Amino acid sequence: MTLPMKTLPQILVDRAHETPGKLAQRHKKRGIWREYTFADVHEHVRQIALGLHSRGFGRGQTLAVIGENEPEHFWVEFAAQALGGMVVSMYPDLTADEIAYLLNDSQASVLFAQDQEQVDKALAVREQTPGLKAVVYWDDAGMWSYNDALLEPLARLRDAGQVLHRSEPGVFLAQVQAGHIDDVAVVSYTSGTTGRPKGVMLSHRYLVDNAQRLVDAGKVQPGMDYLTYISPAWATEQMYGVAMGIALPLVVNFPEGPEQVLANLREIAVQVLTFAPRQWESLAASLEARMLDAGRLRRAVYRWGLRVGHARNVARLEGRPISLQARLLYPLADALILRPLRDQLGLTRAVSAACGGATMAPDVFRLFHAMGVPLRNIYGATETGILSSHQGATYDLETVGQWLKAHPEAGAALECRVAADGELLVRGGAFSGGYFRKDDPYSGKMIDGWYHTGDAVSRTQNGELVFLERLADLRKLRSGVTFPPQFVETRLRFSPFIKDIMTVGDETRDFVGALINIDMGVVSRWAEERTLSFSTFTDLSQKPEVGELLRNEIERVNRFLPEHARVRRFASFPKELDPDEGELTRSRKLRREFLEQRYAALINGLYARHAMPVDLAIAVTYQDGRQGELRARVLVHGVDAEQRAEQNPQVPDGELCHE
Secondary structure: OOOOOOOHHHHHHHHHHHOOOOEEEEEEEOOEEEEEEHHHHHHHHHHHHHHHHHOOOOOOOEEEEEOOOOHHHHHHHHHHHHOOOEEEEEOOOOOHHHHHHHHHHHOEEEEEEOOHHHHHHHHHOHHHOOOOOEEEEOOOOOOOOOOOOOEEEHHHHHHHHHHHHHHOOOHHHHHHHOOOOOOEEEEEEOOOOOOOOOEEEEEHHHHHHHHHHHHHHHOOOOOOEEEOOOOOOOHHHHHHHHHHHHHOOOEEEEOOOHHHHHHHHHHHOOOEEEEOHHHHHHHHHHHHHHHHOOOHHHHHHHHHHHHHHHHHHHHHHOOOOOOHHHHHHHHHHHHHHHHHHHHHHOOOOOOEEEEOOOOOOHHHHHHHHHHOOOEEEEEEEOOOEEEEEOOOOOOOOOOOOEEOOOOOOOOOOOEEEEOOOOEEEEEOOOOOOOEOOOOOOOOOOEEOOEEEEEEEEEEOOOOOEEEEEEHHHOEEOOOOOEEOHHHHHHHHOOOOOEEEEEEEOOOOOOOEEEEEEEOHHHHHHHHHHOOOOOOOHHHHHOOHHHHHHHHHHHHHHHOOOOHHHOEEEEEEOOOOOOHHHOOEOOOOOEOHHHHHHHOHHHHHHHOOOOOOOEEEEEEEEOOOOOEEEEEEEEOEEEOOOOOOOOOOOOOOOOEEEEO
16 A cells, blocks of 8 residues: 655645544543544644644744643644644653753744643743743643743643634645645654764655555554554654554554553554564563562463464464474463463554564564564664564564665665675665754765665675664774674563663773663562562662572573673662663663763773772762762672682662762
């Protein structure tokens, strides 16, 4: 099926005219699923757009939105685009300073905020954002006492739109028809792993093209249910929930809130969904954590069911013959174990389940496929769009899939080339417009018509693309051999006890080390089952027994790694890694340079002559803005026998000191 190559508001108008009663969106609010047809969505978008038009917002201007995934978030996007405006979506957990940066960099004149929390952030930075002329909020809970000229409730803006429509009924359609397929629809900011985020300009042509690539790759059909959970601040959600949702179309389901996602997912059992690796890994870890609480018999039955599922589903996926025993046992395993597991996760109807944004351990993929969930990798970048995906009935889980085809009206065919140093070069398709407000829109990455992605890749004999590492992140040890940090990290993150991990090592070091952020929920259950007492995260993370647990996990993975890439020493972070502290991006990618600076003393301790405890003092910021300091003695653990020769002494719990 070929998607219409029009602007998103033009497609919405067509949908409302051709199939006004067709279900478009569904939102769980206050315990009730509320449904919106295309006629309903069109009416909401028209009211908001004309309200904005009456306030002076128009073509070429930027509007920002901050909040969870709710229908209003999407309606505001369509409304701004209907007027020829650009939209910047923001992660709801951004700090006030991060919001100020994005508002100023994008030159946003209007901010739509979900609720009181987001309004308070906006008011806190009003002096830093002189270009911001209005803040519109759609959830008025707790807002009754606010009396500020900068603020306006969405209901009042919509009323103004209604008044304008009654007096000039042709204005909205004229504005929509004036839109062009190459207008900038979205300014999507990069994760900022190596510096300040940069705004990538995404046109309507880009969004429709990428939606087409995903439709072709994932067997997605019109009318399927889609769960919108990843933030529209991430370009992937702009392709799925926003563009594909309106252009295919899908029924876009909005959960009641982040805490209710799994419960809502189970109610709807959507057919299409996409998560980042951390979210899929979290689901896998939650299964393992539940089994820690189960009895021996239940654990044994669970393991048996997965073995049968692996023998049948994973073998079929990898093109291997399926044994007669697996064929005979699978119906029983599916009825008793695998289908109930899929039901618990809300994945009984999943047709297109995608993982994108970063690499994920193949073992996680195998776990979901053993359960009968058709999980696939997608790979790309904000600048280029989605480039490859697992396709067909068989594919290699170590890869990121086959090259995709662009929309027939997107432009030149999508092509790739691998440079001599292994870097992936790309051209064709509906490319992004480069970085917003930059003299060189591609920052020197566009050379002779080829975009240099900065990713080191290879190709299998079957033509599937293998992502190795960011070229800038490849590390070389003193011996001269290189190792890919993400390759090692993704395999270790399969452990339910490890939430995040950062490998370290450079030309001044002799071996690979690792810093581990334990999964507090899973490790605490493990500790309670063994009557291991603890008080805080810091206390638990530094228990020698937890160190032994992590050592076993590392040894298991080390067996599958080249000798030079094996982790030889490790330590546990004494606190959870936190985006608010700058340790992670909002999409939970590691900020390596920042972490290496912040935990320099701990990294040096990994490479000391003997594995001895390291005393750390780390500045922390609390949610109320207070400053503090975390002091902790962190154990350094050796993995192999040589590194374990000298053991750390027992140390007391970390200490939190307020300033």
